[in-house]
Amino acid sequence: MPAPGSPERIKEVNERYHDGAAASYDSKWGIDFGDIGQVQVTGKLRKALGHLPGAGFGDALEIGAGTGYFSLNLVRAGVIERATATDISPGMLATLEENASRHGLEVRTAAAEAETLPFPDESFDLVFGHAVLHHIPDLGRAFGEFARVLRPGGTVAFCGEPSRYGDFLAAIPKRTALLAAPLWRRAVRASERHEYPDAEPNGHSLEGEVDVHAFSPGDLRRFCAAADLVDVRVRGEELLASIHGWTVRTLEATAEPDEVPWGWRNFAFRSYLALQRLDNQVLEPHLPPQLFYNLLVAARKGERP
DSSP, X not given: OOOOOOHHHHXXXXXXXXXXXXGGHHHHHTOOOSHHHHHHHHHHHHHHHSSOOTTOEEEEEESSOTTSHXXXXXXXXXXXXXXXXXXXXXXXXXXXXXXXHHTTOOEEXXXXXXXXXXXXXXXXEEEEEESOGGGOSOHHHHHHHHHHHEEXXXXXXXXXXXXXXXXXXXXXXHHHHHHHHHHHHHHHTOOBOOOOXXXXXXXXXXXXXXXXXXXXXXXXXXXXXXXXXXXXXXEEEOSHHHHHHHHHHHHHHTBOGGGSOHHHHHHHHHHHHHHHHHIIIIITTTSOGGGSSEEEEEEEEOOOO
């Protein structure tokens, strides 16, 4: 990853980038709020924790909630009772509120930075997030805040964080897909996209500034330990599925969106799910976490003496 800018620049760019991406974010990433989405999200949380608690979580706080992929699906699945969603981007939170209203769900939202959470001590049973830690400038302060707002015995769980190897790995399918894009567009009969609002063909032009960290398992364990969190657990997730996903997204970004046929989109999504299952059942139980594209981390706040 490129050297990060100042914390102020990182936060400003993150807000601008995600505000601009909010309207098309769900379609770009294939976010689902039905049965498929619930299975995906509960599966990731179960993998991070090692199990799902039978009674679920009462009060849960999501950091960097985006359009609500994790929060809304966990509420719908009955894993959390009361959700509070934070994000640095008001645009993302506005889309999350629209998604919640459409599905008849109640979620409290707050525009907030992870390093300065606007909540009292010991307010939540679960602090969680998906693909957010790598955007946060000061992770030491952020983990201190996660621990502060957790109740004794509460849980921290973060999924979808890029590993150092995974960050390197993602560049390969992007470059390969750009080379293959003209042949792919001809095969699916789609025109080349000539305008990329706030974006390059393989991703937003600001993407290099908003993604400021990639992790080793040891990095995540150290952040937890520094915040006095215990029972730390780090897992790896997605190898084949991530290679496929980056290839597909890069190809599609080079074509006019309305001309990408439904048959291709259906094939791409179904094949991604198949590779995700293969990763989950065959590779993830046997390979070290640092070899995968994503890392998941979970820990617990100790009980009072």
